[in-house]
Amino acid sequence: MTAVSERQQLAYIASQAADMRVNVELETEGMTLNIGPQHPATHGTLRIIVKLDGEQVVAADPVPGYMHRGYEKLSEVRTYPQVTTLINRIDWLGSFANEVPFILAAERLMEVEAPPRAQWIRTILFELSRIANVALFLGDMAVQLGAVTPVFYAFRDREYVLNLIESATGGRFHPNFDRIGGLKDDLPKGWIAETNQVMQKVQAFCDELDALLLGNEIFNVRTRGIGVVPAEVAQSYGLSGANLRASGVDWDHRRDTPCGLVYDKLDWKVWTHPDGDSYARYWVRLQEVREAAKMVVQLCDGLPPGPIMAKVPRIIKVPAGEAWAVTENPLGEMGYYIVSKGDLVPDRVKIRSASFNNISIVPWLLRGVYVPDVISILASLYFILGDIDR
Amino acid sequence: MGLVESGKLPKPLTKLLNISRKYSMWVYQWGLACCAIEMGSAFASPRYDVMRLGVIPFPASPRQADLVVISGTVTDKMAPAIRRLYEQMPDPKYVISMGSCANCGGPYWDSYSVTKGVDQIIPVDVYVPGCPPRPEALLEGIVLLQEMVANEDMAAKWKGEPLVVN
Amino acid sequence: MSRLSSTDTDSPESDAPVDTARTALLEALAGEFGDAVLGTHLDPGRDVWARVHTDAWEAVGRFLRDGLDCRYFCYLSAVDWLPSPFGRSMDSDVDNLLEGVGAKEPEPMTHGVTGGDTRFQLIARVYSIAAHLGVHLKVDVPDDTHTIASWTRVYGGANWHERETFEMFGITFDGHPSLRKLYLPGDFEGFPLRKDFPLVSRLVKPWPGIVDVEGMPGVADDEGGDPS
Numbered sequence: 001m002t003a004v005s006e007r008q009q010l011a012y013i014a015s016q017a018a019d020m021r022v023n024v025e026l027e028t029e030g031m032t033l034n035i036g037p038q039h040p041a042t043h044g045t046l047r048i049i050v051k052l053d054g055e056q057v058v059a060a061d062p063v064p065g066y067m068h069r070g071y072e073k074l075s076e077v078r079t080y081p082q083v084t085t086l087i088n089r090i091d092w093l094g095s096f097a098n099e100v101p102f103i104l105a106a107e108r109l110m111e112v113e114a115p116p117r118a119q120w121i122r123t124i125l126f127e128l129s130r131i132a133n134v135a136l137f138l139g140d141m142a143v144q145l146g147a148v149t150p151v152f153y154a155f156r157d158r159e160y161v162l163n164l165i166e167s168a169t170g171g172r173f174h175p176n177f178d179r180i181g182g183l184k185d186d187l188p189k190g191w192i193a194e195t196n197q198v199m200q201k202v203q204a205f206c207d208e209l210d211a212l213l214l215g216n217e218i219f220n221v222r223t224r225g226i227g228v229v230p231a232e233v234a235q236s237y238g239l240s241g242a243n244l245r246a247s248g249v250d251w252d253h254r255r256d257t258p259c260g261l262v263y264d265k266l267d268w269k270v271w272t273h274p275d276g277d278s279y280a281r282y283w284v285r286l287q288e289v290r291e292a293a294k295m296v297v298q299l300c301d302g303l304p305p306g307p308i309m310a311k312v313p314r315i316i317k318v319p320a321g322e323a324w325a326v327t328e329n330p331l332g333e334m335g336y337y338i339v340s341k342g343d344l345v346p347d348r349v350k351i352r353s354a355s356f357n358n359i360s361i362v363p364w365l366l367r368g369v370y371v372p373d374v375i376s377i378l379a380s381l382y383f384i385l386g387d388i389d390r
Numbered sequence: 391m392g393l394v395e396s397g398k399l400p401k402p403l404t405k406l407l408n409i410s411r412k413y414s415m416w417v418y419q420w421g422l423a424c425c426a427i428e429m430g431s432a433f434a435s436p437r438y439d440v441m442r443l444g445v446i447p448f449p450a451s452p453r454q455a456d457l458v459v460i461s462g463t464v465t466d467k468m469a470p471a472i473r474r475l476y477e478q479m480p481d482p483k484y485v486i487s488m489g490s491c492a493n494c495g496g497p498y499w500d501s502y503s504v505t506k507g508v509d510q511i512i513p514v515d516v517y518v519p520g521c522p523p524r525p526e527a528l529l530e531g532i533v534l535l536q537e538m539v540a541n542e543d544m545a546a547k548w549k550g551e552p553l554v555v556n
Numbered sequence: 557m558s559r560l561s562s563t564d565t566d567s568p569e570s571d572a573p574v575d576t577a578r579t580a581l582l583e584a585l586a587g588e589f590g591d592a593v594l595g596t597h598l599d600p601g602r603d604v605w606a607r608v609h610t611d612a613w614e615a616v617g618r619f620l621r622d623g624l625d626c627r628y629f630c631y632l633s634a635v636d637w638l639p640s641p642f643g644r645s646m647d648s649d650v651d652n653l654l655e656g657v658g659a660k661e662p663e664p665m666t667h668g669v670t671g672g673d674t675r676f677q678l679i680a681r682v683y684s685i686a687a688h689l690g691v692h693l694k695v696d697v698p699d700d701t702h703t704i705a706s707w708t709r710v711y712g713g714a715n716w717h718e719r720e721t722f723e724m725f726g727i728t729f730d731g732h733p734s735l736r737k738l739y740l741p742g743d744f745e746g747f748p749l750r751k752d753f754p755l756v757s758r759l760v761k762p763w764p765g766i767v768d769v770e771g772m773p774g775v776a777d778d779e780g781g782d783p784s
Contacts, residue, residue, distance in 0.1 A: 065465075159435065236713060
């Protein structure tokens with residue numbers, strides 16, 4: 001028996017009573033809050049119906065589909081070169097990265113391989129689209145937590161990267177530059193020197209955000225310990241990309257799945273974070289932009305000479321068969337499962353997009369959190385609506 | 391301003407009012423797809439800086455907006471929401487349709503879920519073509535709309551009916 | 557067409573590379589389920605497919621997750637093997653409209669790797685992160701009921717994927733907690749990804765032509781080749 005003084009007992013009773021009063025006074029009837037389909041905090045057209053008990057979320061039900069455009073059906077009535085035009089628009093921030101796995105799968109069925117120079121340029125553009133994509137996340141997440149400045153920085157430095165992509169491919173947003181067997185064109189003159197300069201700017205941008213945000217107390221309070229995803233749950237929901245690595249799972253297709261890109265020839269690092277919270281997801285993405293900038297510099301240094309197009313027929317008919325190709329896109333694992341019946345058009349294209357899986361965890365993750373944390377969690381999961389709805 | 395409602399506004403006054411309206415456009419952003427990012431570049435990035443045209447982005451609600459930019463693919467599921475947004479805006483209101491999808495369906499012209507043009511739901515004043523249009527193209531669309539507003543005859547626009555907010 | 561119509565297991569040729577990890581995975585699966593594994597296919601060094609019996613679907617998922625450490629759920633979807641009655645929707649014949657598009661004689665139904673008996677097949681992929689090994693699973697969906705066991709009790713992520721498959725193909729999942737539409741508005745009729753679902757815009761406004769030829773960089777002749 002522990003001796004508890006009368007004074008302590010009274011204090012305990014008083015505190016219990018105070019708690020009770022707070023609970024009684026703040027008690028509310030259940031409320032349903034509809035966020036979206038068009039709301040600044042959903043960055044896109046995701047609609048979330050949240051059932052609230054006071055300030056706490058009891059159940060959350062995301063309603064996607066406001067951007068469903070039917071890519072899989074439309075791919076069945078388009079020839080292979082026409083499909084790349086379409087799938088550019090799935091993840092519209094990192095468009096080039098959408099083309100690559102589709103082209104790789106088609107190349108696998110046709111048993112052609114792009115020449116080395118084309119593979120290197122593909123990797124360069126792939127990483128540039130990663131920077132263009134994730135840089136906007138780095139600013140956007142801050143703006144959702146109330147800090148407006150970083151988004152201006154993000155838009156400013158993103159323009160440099162978009163200029164690079166545009167001068168190489170002709171398209172600012174949707175390059176449509178990848179071809180079965182190689183690339184449409186070679187890099188323009190002077191592009192490499194300019195790229196090296198821009199990559200310094202990207203590194204400076206990352207340092208700037210690091211200094212602005214990661215040490216910021218408000219940012220830390222809003223993100224640390226918020227929206228924790230354990231590794232086991234993350235795997236069962238198929239989270240990928242930085243969301244998975246922020247839960248401590250060391251897995252990156254660029255390193256672990258050999259495909260037609262040249263990551264194995266580069267010196268880089270896969271970053272993971274053990275915490276699995278919003279902060280970890282932000283931190284991992286910041287490191288990834290840094291790594292991507294480093295990679296682009298290395299790729300520009302080692303760019304081999306040679307042709308950029310393998311021998312392929314002018315009218316592309318893909319032999320019958322099934323192929324699956326996957327790459328580590330800015331948002332996570334993106335794969336295409338192509339079923340071909342030996343025609344000009346694919347018979348079935350299954351698009352496995354990262355955001356669809358990443359956001360399917362939301363009902364599980366939002367249960368029990370407070371309303372302000374909903375914003376922080378959704379922002380840190382980072383989705384593109386086109387990538388969810390397809 | 392009984393003059394506006396009666397439709398008997400003198401010409402110089404019309405001109406003055408039109409100039410004032412043209413340089414204080416509050417634009418509501420209805421970002422839907424890829425175009426939304428280019429619209430974001432035009433509205434929120436330091437390089438394009440839409441405010442120098444007298445256009446003020448990011449109002450708190452459609453109730454205080456003069457202009458809405460529909461940027462991106464309009465799906466059949468989204469269409470009712472757009473209609474409701476338009477009805478919430480006070481007169482006189484203007485619509486810019488940005489990008490091929492909002493203009494006519496664009497690359498999704500044969501899709502089963504995409505509305506073939508936002509003009510099937512709400513009236514559009516300026517179409518900006520492109521997939522997506524560059525931010526400069528959107529700025530030009532805004533300038534075109536401002537020209538239109540500058541030459542507008544207010545009496546024709548309102549027909550003497552009182553201003554009503556739906 | 558040989559690869560498409562083959563329903564047998566993989567027939568390793570003498571010069572084919574050996575893929576021990578994926579072969580071991582197939583053997584473990586066959587050892588656990590025996591006759592319920594209806595067909596397998598191995599693309600050495602790249603990928604592996606296994607077709608299982610409809611009744612064993614949920615048990616296979618559990619075994620993969622717990623027995624083979626494939627805890628990462630990648631995706632789940634379906635394939636409609638029916639040849640499209642509308643062709644490629646690209647043959648810009650006015651005759652199609654006059655004679656009715658459905659009047660064409662459909663081609664015989666063919667199945668992909670690992671074969672199949674039904675019109676619809678589910679296809680799913682799970683992955684073992686520790687072993688860096690993924691496996692594609694296929695399962696026939698009965699033609700009469702279009703119903704199959706749900707994977708939601710095995711993989712949490714299967715929930716949305718099954719809702720999508722339900723909406724796009726009309727396949728029902730037994731044991732799914734809330735099987736309702738995911739993408740389309742509530743009053744939408746039909747299952748878009750079925751081959752007999754027409755794209756109405758294509759029917760009323762035919763595609764101008766299927767040939768889409770772009771010149772290769774740097775060359776003007778008919779063959780692709782080195783750019784200058």
